[in-house]
Amino acid sequence: MSLMRIGAFLFSTLRLSTPLIFAALSAAICEKAGLFNMAAESMMLWGALIGVMVNGWTGSVWVGFLGACAAGVIVGLLIALATVKGKADLMLAQIAINLASTGGTIFMLYVVTGDKSTSAMTIQSGTLPKIMVPFKKVPIIGPMLNKQNILTYGAILAAIILMIFIKRSRTGVHIRAVGENPNAAESVGISVSKTYFLTWAISGLLGGIGGAFMSMAYTSAFTKNMVAGRGYIGLCASSMVAGNPIGAMLCAIVFGVADAVANQLQLTNAPVDLVMMIPYVVTIVVLIIISIIKMSAHARKIKSKAQEA
Amino acid sequence: METHKEALKMENITKIYPNGFVANKGITFSVAEGEIHALVGENGAGKTTLMKVLFGMEQPQEGAIYVGGQQVKITSPLDAIAKGVGMVHQHFMLVPSMTVAQNVLLGIEPKKHGLVDNAACIKKTQELSDKYQFGLDATAAVADLSVGLMQKVEILKALAKGAKVLILDEPTAVLTPQETRELFEQLKLLKKNGHSIIFISHKLEEVMELCDNVTILRHGYCNGSYPISDLNEAKLSRLMVGRDVVLKIEKPDPKPGKAILEVKSLEKLSDTGKVVLDHVSFTIREGEVLGIAGVEGNGQSFLSDCISGMQKYDGGDILLNGKSIKGRKIADIRQSGMSNIPEDRMTVGCVPSMSILDNIMADRFERRENMNGIFMDKQKALKITDDLIKEFEISCDDRSEAIRLLSGGNIQKVVVAREFTSGANFVLANQPTRGVDVGTAEMIRKYLVRQVREQNIASLLISADLNEVLEVSDRLLVMRQGRIVAAFPKANMVSEDELGEYMLGIKTMTPEEMEGLL
């Protein structure tokens, strides 16, 4: 396989991984706070839709992007409201919001554009810029990184920023404390409920940006069902590494590889549907393998503690 | 002896819980600067409540608190910390993945350029640790620390927030002897620096060694404050242990038959590697009640869980009706003849939202005699439930109402009714009358004795209630630190003073003395 094709494949991988990375980061910050985020799907859907709508309405792709961010944050805050203040069961509330969002975005699309499946015909929406890198001639790395959408770099940047935030900032430390031992946090004056609200807001922001990527990076429209389970894949990526942002990014890229492979296979004669299964199968298999590894590590730890005594 | 300034005084504290239980009645004691003050008393004496009041977790009906001579009102734990009172809880409030420094300064982290200044955290924590010779490495991850070191982190946490008065609740319960030594050194250093320490403990030898003064609580009252130098362990034990009311139960003498339960050299390590059961052996015969007395937390819960099958054990064996039940499923164990009245009726003993009928039938709904073909026989279930409600005088409106609507005593009656009629010939009763009104408690105890005698079954009674364990048991064992330390052939002939001495570790019987009594 020529270097060109490897480079192109890696480009494709990185591109396809971007929304997965944002979904994974969205789940990761929640994981650190001890929350199970199943609603990245909703955050991305609304981010994608509102981004396009605001773009079309204001004519500016960046204002649209802000709209997508705001939409994600609102979804996050709604979840926080229902579960922290309303004390709704976390799973049920998120399943409800996912249900409402899959249909609700289609509905809102119709209300605003009159079209039930895509905004392409009706909303003039732009795309976010791509970035040329100076080292584009460098084999493999060049073609992989050249002309990626700005949000792809944003994803990698976001992972790094999130990592620093969680490890080094005061708020990040408090979020982790709440996640590991809410009693300990409460006992030193950290408000657990305020922390949850903040976490959901950040999570929503990341999800919203992921959605913006879907509808404003390589396409310039919102299409129904465009998120197609990426939110859940992001959740898997994050739970495998216990919410470590860099780890979640890497896992998301692994799933992005599966996605890219599926894309490549679609160009061949392989049956489309079996190929589409690949990312999801890979996710389940990896999730199970990681769970098994965690289980045996835990068992070994208990054994060694008993032997020490 | 120089008189130091008063650091803390609790005056005339009275605390009555909403259900009417009087936890503290008119308790007064004071602690000076640079004093280590012991707070002792049996389970249920009121120590925990008193400390909850001091730490702002409960509000007293009457009484006042003075810190440094000034009267204060302590409204919450944060308020207590602000006023210089720090608590080191039994269950650590630490974040395992963070370092010692991060835990100590959690909530008050110093900042630099918007981010946490890790270097400053480490420096500050290390200085604090070195000042009191805690021997901690501020950069170590808490998850890797031993229990003893984790406790030091908790103490450091309180000190970092400016605590002058430290409350330590049973601090040595989780420590090895070596770690206990180290802790005492630390505490003496803190004392030299002018801190005051309230030391809650059951271990009399530690109290005698470490503390300057002691306040004894008994059944919610203060039974005096004394300088340690005026006491010895025996006197202290007598002040602590005793019954206000002596309950006498009429019962015929036991005629023990064949062995029903044989516990052979049971060993168990906790998750943290501590020995919680240390070669425990005893036998219970049909027609007798074997009681186990002891301060809570000395292995009784582990013993009960191992016998019932709820937890695994690391060594030894248990035989029920002659057959080993090691590693067997609970359903098998129950079928082999065991029933179990658990310590915690709400989380283990019942399903709170299910009906009384469902809770009673829980162990017998699948038995052939209660089935109607492939269905559960509703009529049979109704009759069984109604009969038991009558026999045990369970006060309820309707057998199909949720069990959690009943009073604690009635819920316990349901559990007891089920366990006594399950057809077992061995009943494991763990704190069977805890939190239950006097009338119900009496009824349960009389029923237990009657069943054991008339049906010729065997019973193991684990109880922190002295009345109960002295009057209901035939033979009596005392458990301490996972070991059997005393055995008495006739429970109702044991004096409280003697019992207290064994419970609190002042005396221990040798295997020879216990020969034939286990």
Add this chain to the structure above:
Amino acid sequence: MNKTKRIENTFDIVRILIAIAVAYLIALIILALISDDPLNVIGLFIGGPFSSKKHIGDIFTRMIPLIFTGVCMCFVYAINKFNLAGEGAVNLGGCLAACVAIALKETGVPGWICIILCIAVGALAGMLANAIPAVADQAFHADVCVISLMLNYILLYFTTFILKNVIKDQGAAVTASYKLGNKVKLPKLIPGTTIHIGLIIAIACVIFVAILFYKMPFGYKMRAVGINPTFAKYIGIPVTSTIILAQVIGGAFAGMGGAVQILGMFPRYKWESLTNYGFDGLMIAVLARKNPILVPVSAFLIAYIRNGADLVATKTQIPPEFVSIIQGIIIVLVAAEMFLSGWKKKLIFNAARKDLKEKEAKA
């Protein structure tokens, strides 16, 4: 104390009704705002499903698959493990039932036996679908919900693959399987409507499951494990096997739902997307408070709302998806314990005070 229980019970039902009313009202407001002809549209939404014999019949027809998935989710909800593979189980059940029907089409096997076989295969498919997340969870502690959601996509693509490669009728105008044949078509129940005997099968399942839940040992074990697994362990109920079995049995019904829907409503198998019956089923189970007997009632409600939305969609251009907003609101309001909890506490408090006064008066 008894009064408390009665207040709680009635209150819970009232709460659900209020939640439904609130959500419904919001939907009406949305409709009024976006349509050019609000009164007509609202009338269509509220009254449309009842406007003719056929329309009323359509509600019952729509209920059929929802009853099956509602029953499936009752198991899942009762055992407290959010295994949502019932959604994909519907597709798998329908697809495999179609395969069986096609395979037996030309043979001499009588129709009613074919129907039984198809439904049985559907049930097995559903059991398999639910078993995968259930076992992964108990054996490896991998999250049940996440694996089940991934599995739904896998099942979707798997069945689409089968549709397009194994049973595809090349001669048909659209992507569809071969004709399933007349002998497996479920006969209509009431002339003038689309209701087929699948409804009878569905109701029979509800009755069976209700008996299982409340009159048979397994149902008891399942409910106990779902509420208090520690108690279940203590009393000797096998926790792990009960958890897995409950999900697997639930899955059977979802799979059956798919099979019955295909046999009853379609001459060919055509599904290329998820049907949403599974998620609807969860909502039905939540509204029915895990009680299988109430499943037909909630299913009726959901079917009514969805049919109303469909009617609105045909007459206007408004997409029926707005119903999902209603569903989301209802589930969140019902699940939020704090919703109206202040009112409930007041009611209980007032009743207790009244009780006390009466007792004092008597004394």
